[in-house]
Amino acid sequence: MxxxxxxxxxxxxxxxxxxxxxxxxxxxxxxxxxxxxxxxxxxxxxxxxxxxxxxxxxxxxxxxxxxxxxxxxxxxxxxxxxxxxxxxxxxxxxxxxxxLEGEEAERARNFIAKHDNPLWVAAKIRIEDKGPIQALHWRGAGERTENFVREIADQAEVAGLDTHWGRKVMELRPPDMxxxxxxxxxxxxxxxxxxxxxxxxxxxxxxxxxxxxxxxxxxxxxxxxxxxxxxxxxxxxxxxxxxxxxxxxxxxxxxxxxxxxxxx
Ligand SMILES: [Mg+2]
CATH class of the missing domain: 3.40.50.1000 (HAD superfamily/HAD-like)
Incomplete structure (x- = not known):
């Protein structure tokens, strides 16, 4: 070649x-x-x-x-x-x-610990723990779950996290990442x-x-x-x-x- x-x-x-x-x-x-x-x-x-x-x-x-x-x-x-x-x-x-270290590195994990509940499982949301980033996956679930994830995203933003949307995944990230x-x-x-x-x-x-x-x-x-x-x-x-x-x-x-x- x-x-x-x-x-x-x-x-x-x-x-x-x-x-x-x-x-x-x-x-x-x-x-x-x-x-x-x-x-x-x-x-x-x-x-x-x-x-x-x-x-x-x-x-x-x-x-x-x-x-x-x-x-x-x-x-x-x-x-x-x-x-x-x-x-x-x-x-x-x-x-x-x-x-990244300190409180900001823990913020997404703390949010999940505080808000995760059986409704998330019922909606087929899967959480992936990536340390400072927490990812919510809903591949295989429908539009209703996506709307539910949007509500979670709104709450997360109020809690000072950034949200990032990918292919059937929404990530909670430390601010200004x-x-x-x-x-x-x-x-x-x-x-x-x-x-x-x-x-x-x-x-x-x-x-x-x-x-x-x-x-x-x-x-x-x-x-x-x-x-x-x-x-x-x-x-x-x-x-x-x-x-x-x-x-x-x-x-x-x-x-x-x-x-x-x-x-x-
Ligand atoms: Mg890729």
């Missing part, structure tokens, strides 16, 4: 200042009804591991806790930026560095990255993309390539701003496999 065959090959032109960054759920694997059942294909693990030895950085940026993300993907030399930019797990470390946008800023600044590829499928990824576009306009990064994984549930804006749209996670993994083949 010649390097012109991959739109990502510019990363290999200057590998020491280049990063490949990717979301996990919906991007490296299919979204399933229960998040704990989601499975990243083994070929994705092999490919990311291999690319991590070629490039300055390979990072998975996810709404999952960083340790869960590492377990799911399984590549040891990769950076895992978990829970939307709150936990940075570097290769060789057993625990993530927390980007920078999310995946903060994660990409941190990675680029600390890693002295000039060329970056970012892939994602959801609203939180769009936050990161907007930040990356700003960094490029400011001259902080030289080359930026955005890959969007198409989905009926993702934001149309992500598709609009993407340099390339792929039909699903398998197609994104095909692309990084092609890049790894060029490198090796």
């Amino acid at each position: 010649s390097s012109s065959d991959s739109p990502l090959s510019f990363l290999l032109d200057a590998p020491k200042v280049s990063a490949l960054t990717t979301d996990i759920d919906g991007t490296l694997c299919r979204i399933v009804d229960r998040p704990e059942k989601a499975k990243v294909p083994d070929r994705a693990r092999r490919t990311l591991e291999s690319l991590s030895h070629e490039l300055a950085m390979v990072a998975c940026i996810t709404g999952r806790p960083a340790l869960t993300a590492r377990k799911m993907v399984g590549a040891g030399n990769v950076i895992y930026f978990g829970t939307h930019g709150l936990e940075l797990l570097s290769p060789g470390h057993d625990a993530p560095r927390m980007m 920078d999310g995946k946008a903060g994660a990409v800023s941190e990675l680029i600044t600390n890693g002295k990255i000039e060329n970056i590829v970012f892939a994602g499928d959801d609203q939180t990824d769009l936050d990161a993309v907007r930040r990356l576009q700003g960094l490029k306009e400011d001259g902080e990064i030289k080359n930026l390539f955005i890959v969007a994984v198409a989905s009926d549930e993702g934001p149309p804006e992500l598709i609009e701003v993407a340099d390339l749209v792929v039909a699903g996670s398998e197609e994104w993994i095909d692309m990084i496999e092609d890049l790894a083949a060029l490198a090796g």
